Amino acid sequence: MTRPVVSVDSLALRFGDRTLFEDLSLELAAGEMLAVLGPNGTGKTSLIRILLGLLEPSAGGVTIDGCPPREKCGNVGYVPQQRVFDRDTPLRGRDLVRLGLDGHRWGLGRLSPAGRERIEQALAEVGATAYADRPVGRLSGGEQQRLRVAQALVSDPVLLLADEPLLSLDLAHQRGVVELLDARRRSAGTPVVFVTHDVNPVLHTVDRVLYLAPGHWAIGTPDEVLTSATLSRLYDTEVDVLRVRGRVVVVGTPDDTHVHHVDEAH
């Protein structure tokens, strides 16, 4: 077995006297897809921020491609939640993608032919070539998220992080974004960490699930973690995990939110 791309070692995160998680250890191999699940406020986004080097853990450490996130041994692609761009934002689709390539470098920066090629390739990979020249503020949420994936891919990342990238997308676009991330990890072996409150759109592609509950966590395959026994243990109360026509529904979590709610609105 080759060296893992991501190593998380005895990680703990506390804010004041509140512990979000502790003693969290896991490794991600090339090509692996990990879904991070759990209710709000359990540290899903904080985990992403630690992996990005934007947040210092309270204890333990993380290495990506062999070194701490801050040292940036390899690029990390990040796909955020869809946000509304101002209609007049002076940015075309291809400009958004380009920022992922060289937006962090100083100077005016002339785009090299090789850079131009990379951007075209990333746009083509996500099927966004047709609207690459339109201002991002006038694109649909689904189109924007495809560009976000291209923006993350253009730097040829060693790891992809996605934080609720499907939120406010319709089912067809949700499927599209998941397929793009899945395709990348299969073709280039880039592991994917996928934070989501609803596991169902990624259930068929994820290898493992990290479930963060208040104060406890569990990791394993979806069939190991998404069971009544495991979640009841995590929440320390009786929780039912139902499988309804291939979808996972969780009933009875203490905060009374149906974590993997079935959204029939679409």
Next chain:
Amino acid sequence: MFTDLLAQHFVHTALLAGAVVAVVSGAIGVFVVARGASFAVHAISELGFTGAAGALVLGIDPVLGMISGSLVVGLVLGLLSLRGRERDSAIGAVLAFGLGVGVLFLSLYQGYATEATNLLFGSIVGVGDGQLRDLAIVAAIVVAGIAVLYRPLLFSSVDPEIAAARGVPLRLLSVAIFLLLALTTAEAIQVVGVLLVLTLVITPAAAAQRLTGRPGVALVLSVAIALTATEGGILLSLAQPWPTSFFISAISFAVYLAARIASRSA
């Protein structure tokens, strides 16, 4: 009469000073508008006025007082790097108090009231050779700053979340842009006055954003619109008895309106 005026040295100086100020105002405006920081421009210019009024009381060069006032506010706003509503209310509170202090300074000042009027409404035709040289030096600093910071400045202005994930130092850039903005504002005050700085810093950039989705083109267009307004305004005020600041703001606003209408039908 008009052609006689055109041959005058003070008119040439005014046109050159106007051009210098238009270039920096139009350029920085693109980033300010993209960050949604228009209100900050107003605050920086009003507190530049307070600084200038304070300098008058102390008997030192009002331009020096103005630059100091603008820089202090720019530095504070940049360090706070607030966003959204919190920033608006904080700016409003500081601005109102600063202006009150400016009023106090003016009442303490025993000199000519025209100096105060010039600060508030501009005095482009009063620019001397030494002042033009100073304007050019400050402008060169601002242009160099924008050129060096261009890509990360754009990245952090239009897409701060991903910029942070890519390691762009957001706070540093926030301080940098507000300091450059403070210098620009101090320049623009000398042409259009405290109350009309927005007409050179915000209006051209807002119009340019309407006309193009390309960041580089938006910057060039914004500079072109600011140049047209300033030079056109100065020339018109030679032929008419009305104030230069009025013509500059009128041209700037006319272009903005035209841009809105044109982009609506596009």
